Amino acid sequence: MKKIAIIGAGPGGLASAMILAAKGYDVHVYEKQSYVGGRNGHFTLGDYTFDIGPTFLSMPQIMEEIFEMSGRNVHDYMDLKELSPMYELQFDGKRVPMYREREKMLEVIAEHFPGNEAGYEDFMKDTREKMQALMPLLQTKHNKLTDYMSKRALKALPKLSLGKSVYDVLSDYFTDERLKIAFTFQAKYLGMSPWECPGAFSILSYMEHEWGVFHPIGGVNQLSKAMAEVTEEHGGQIHLKEGVQKINVSGKEITGLVLDSGETVHADEYIINADFAEAMTRLVDDGVLRRHSKEKLQKKKFSCSTFMIYVGLDKVYDMPHHTILFAEDYQKNVNEMTKDLVLSDEPSIYIHNASVTDPTLAPEGHSAVYILAPVPNNYSEIDWDDKQETFKSLIYDEIEKKTGFTDIRSHVVEEKVLTPKQWETDHFVHQGATFSLGHQLSQMMYFRPHNRFQELDHCWLVGGGTHPGSGLPTILESARITTGWIREEEVQPI
Incomplete structure (x- = not known):
């Protein structure tokens, strides 16, 4: 054996x-x-x-x-448990729920981004074909350059959107900037900018809209x-x-x-x-x-990092399971994170409010809330011992001002912060590059x-x-x- x-x-x-x-x-x-x-x-x-x-x-x-x-x-x-909506996106006060169900998603687009319904249908159809071509490449070893001459690789080549970013790809389908972001922010799962992430990864948003988003109890x-x-x-x-x-x-x-x-x-x-x-x-x-x-x-080249706040609250907010709050100038925020390697004055923020779905995570009437802001990795040389409290306060300010978590600080029972520095020292993540x-x-x-x-x-x-x-x-x-x-x-x- x-x-x-x-x-x-x-x-x-x-x-x-x-x-x-x-x-x-x-x-x-x-x-x-x-x-x-x-x-x-x-x-x-x-x-x-x-x-x-x-x-x-x-x-x-x-x-x-x-x-x-x-x-x-x-x-x-x-x-x-499948989540419906999968998540809610917030742009300048506009709350946009995103659904796997085709009819519901078309209703959302008609309400918030009229004229883009056909683009959604085309995106799903085209990316379904792209996924069928790319999936064999993602499930197969690539240890020789000649692998690129295989039948499956040559079949996938036209679907790779070579020379395009995911933002470029979605711009072929949608006219509204916010809707483009709604289908490209998933580049964050790779720690990348939608304006730099290879166009092949337009499959990321497709995967969610085709198969859904789930929460295990x-x-x-x-x-x-x-x-x-x-x-x-x-x-x-x-x-x-x-x-x-x-x-x-x-x-x-x-x-x-x-x-x-x-x-x-x-x-x-x-x-x-x-x-x-x-x-x-x-x-x-x-x-x-x-x-x-x-x-x-x-x-x-390494991915970005994340700044985390984990809070136990003596309250359950009537907010979605997943909320993503986008900076008003999202491209500027992403460039600061991935190119300039500086902290944004207006970060984008993700809030995981799982207790609305899962009662096992906190006592009755309480909630376990997880807050994440993408930030530069440790090649930035940001002094997190100096910046941690200021940046944490900025995140709370943004959340209380722009979301339904209006008074979150007054309900904190437990709190833990995790910075890129701690990702590296405590969790052994190279340069805190979490992706x-x-x-x-x-x-x-x-x-x-x-x-x-x-x-x-x-x-x-x-x-x-x-x-x-x-x-x-x-x-x-x-x-x-x-x-x-x-x-x-x-x-x-x-």
């Missing part, structure tokens, strides 16, 4: 562990934290429960397929909890509070993992689910890597770190830093690609 050692119990590592344990491998997951899930984990403040990171769950069919591969039904482990963290449970049911072992301090390498061969305890563990195959750039920088000795040395990684490496075409597919890592033998990657990229559905796909590759009959040296 082959032994598999997995660094990190994030969703990519747990999906890999679950699949491989179900196939009879001897699986060991080593996790530095005291909980599973990584950024997909949870924490409590008093009587309030919060997701640490992801709060949107879309494309549930991928999750269902991953569990089926492991001999399980995900619905036996998670209680999924207990939070999106329940996904990682369920995968950990299935892993252990199949005999896999998850070692919490046993982080990896170093990857021992001889030539190109991994010879073992040194744990924080000082113990060295050995395996036949090693899967890295830790943040890719952080792992290569912190766990591998200088001089071992060429293509992904510290110096080369410094030249890569990992950027998703420019120059860093996608073959040009992204390969699922079978090019520089070390018997070393594999899963998570947002490898193909196909960041976001829960794609991270699960990375696990499917990697575990499928491991299970191929013969693994030849690179």
Whole structure:
């Protein structure tokens, strides 16, 4: 029985562990934290429960397929609630609910953005075809340049919107700037600007409008909890509070993992689910890597970061499950975050008000509210010790002034703030770039770190830093690609 050692119990590592344990491998997951899930984990403040990171769950069919591969039904482990509306967008005081249901969405467009109804219909039709062409590329390994000459790649090529940003693509369908933003802000899921994010990613908004947005009771963290449970049911072992301090390498061969305890563990195959750039920088000795040395990684493009406020409130606001408040000049806000690397005077803000759907997160009559503002990553050199309180106050000001959370500060019982600095120091996210490496075409597919890592033998990657990229559905796909590759009959040296 082959032994598999997995660094990190994030969703990519747990999906890999679950699949491989179900196939009879001897699986060991080593996790530095005291909980599973990584950024997909949870924490409590008093009587309030919060997701640490992801709060949107879309494309549930991928999750269902991953569990089926492991001999399980995900619905036996998670209680999924579809949200309708999926979320509400706020532009200059205008509240715009967004629906998966076609008729409801057409009514919203007719009311708020008249004349754009046909554009919505065309977008869904065209992007359905784009999705059918692109999905095989996102579900297949890309380890050779000749992969771009495959039949599936050549078929997808006309659908890639090469040379266009997602904003350019949506401008072909909509005339109203706010509606364009409503279908392009999803570039934020990749930590990118809609004006820079490759046009192929117009599939992100399509995915929501085609398959919906879901909330698992207990939070999106329940996904990682369920995968950990299935892993252990199949005999896999998850070692919490046993982080990896170093990857021992001889030539190109991994010879073992040194744990924080000082113990060295050995395996036949090693899967890295830790943040890719952080792992290569912190766990591998200088001089071992060429293509992904510290110096080369410094030249890569990384996503933005996020400023988080988690609050337990003694009140439940009659507001949607998800609210996104856009800066009046959204493009300026995005450029400040991704290009100028400065804090915006008027940030865009996301508010997760899950207690209106899920009573398990807070005591009766109370709510657990999660607030996120996209901000520059730590290449900005922003002094968060100095800026944290001022920026937090600005976010509260914007929320109280522009949303239905009019007096939120007066209802705070518990509060925790998480800055980009803490994403890096406490959660081991390279430069606090919460969406990992950027998703420019120059860093996608073959040009992204390969699922079978090019520089070390018997070393594999899963998570947002490898193909196909960041976001829960794609991270699960990375696990499917990697575990499928491991299970191929013969693994030849690179």
